[in-house]
Amino acid sequence: MKKALLILIVVLIGMYLFPVKQFTFDEKYPADDALSESLRLFREEPTKTLNVNDHNWTYFVAGQSDTTLLFLHGMGGSYDIWWQQLNHFRKNYKVLSLSYPSVKSLKQLSEGILAILEKEKIQKVVVVGSSLGGYLAQYLAVHYPEKMIKASLGNTFAPNTENKAKNETLVKVMQWLPEWLVIKTIRGKYNKEVIPAANNHPVTDAFLNELLGTEVTREIFTNRYYCVVDTFTAQIDSKIPLQIIETSNDPLVSKNLREALKANYPQAKVINLGIIGHFGYLNEPEKYNIVLEEFVK
Numbered sequence: 001m002k003k004a005l006l007i008l009i010v011v012l013i014g015m016y017l018f019p020v021k022q023f024t025f026d027e028k029y030p031a032d033d034a035l036s037e038s039l040r041l042f043r044e045e046p047t048k049t050l051n052v053n054d055h056n057w058t059y060f061v062a063g064q065s066d067t068t069l070l071f072l073h074g075m076g077g078s079y080d081i082w083w084q085q086l087n088h089f090r091k092n093y094k095v096l097s098l099s100y101p102s103v104k105s106l107k108q109l110s111e112g113i114l115a116i117l118e119k120e121k122i123q124k125v126v127v128v129g130s131s132l133g134g135y136l137a138q139y140l141a142v143h144y145p146e147k148m149i150k151a152s153l154g155n156t157f158a159p160n161t162e163n164k165a166k167n168e169t170l171v172k173v174m175q176w177l178p179e180w181l182v183i184k185t186i187r188g189k190y191n192k193e194v195i196p197a198a199n200n201h202p203v204t205d206a207f208l209n210e211l212l213g214t215e216v217t218r219e220i221f222t223n224r225y226y227c228v229v230d231t232f233t234a235q236i237d238s239k240i241p242l243q244i245i246e247t248s249n250d251p252l253v254s255k256n257l258r259e260a261l262k263a264n265y266p267q268a269k270v271i272n273l274g275i276i277g278h279f280g281y282l283n284e285p286e287k288y289n290i291v292l293e294e295f296v297k
Helices: 002-017 034-044 079-089 106-119 132-143 162-174 179-197 202-211 218-228 255-264 285-296
Strands: 048-052 055-062 068-072 094-099 125-130 148-154 242-246 269-272
Touching: 034 079, 048 106, 055 079, 055 106, 068 079, 068 106, 068 132, 079 094, 079 285, 094 106, 106 132, 125 132, 132 148, 132 218, 148 285, 162 218, 162 255, 179 202, 179 218, 242 255, 242 285
Parallel strands: 068 094, 068 125, 125 148, 148 242, 242 269
Antiparallel strands: 048 055, 055 094
């Protein structure tokens, strides 16, 4: 009995110590072309850090303009996931992109963003958010309208019960599972659903697989789930121009949620980018940038 118990303990410890498989972008995207070079050079540029309520925020700011574009990534993202937009728009605008630390609420995310804006002496922003970032953009527009010029809501959702019902239990379970199992499960979903929806574009494949297990850990992903199920009353001032960017085959935002978002903001301009998946700004940056350019100017 004691021997069996000891074996069980060893197995359980081994499960939790099992290493997470990690990839680099170059491993998954072996082509030595202009795209991989642009990402490499972008990552060599300096970032800034700011501690807000004991959480360290990493962010990138560049460009010279009175108009600032604030880019907000989704659950599976980091500041550099927007590099193709940041390189494009920094020519004519100030751009700001950040990585969320491990916080559990939209309020905490907003407090960090506001602190960064204050540090950088930025009064107002055009917010460009995707997925969780689009949800956060709505929260900012509701609670801090004085900071908003415009908001672009990409591949996202309004406050709803669907996400809460689907994810609340998952969040509670996920925090107790081994790191490698959580990352493997998320990576499996990405490889089976998200990357094929992006027409198996190699940049989406490489970036997301690199991100999981490095920048995005079990703790960070779990806490971002808490933010997804965080609810609020989404009533945005009609004076704030809105744009909704959607795709026809988004594997992470259901058709019901897409329709509910448009119904919630009938004043918004709606752009459908077709069959390019959830991460259109990664695999179709030119198309995405044109839509943003038209909205921002």
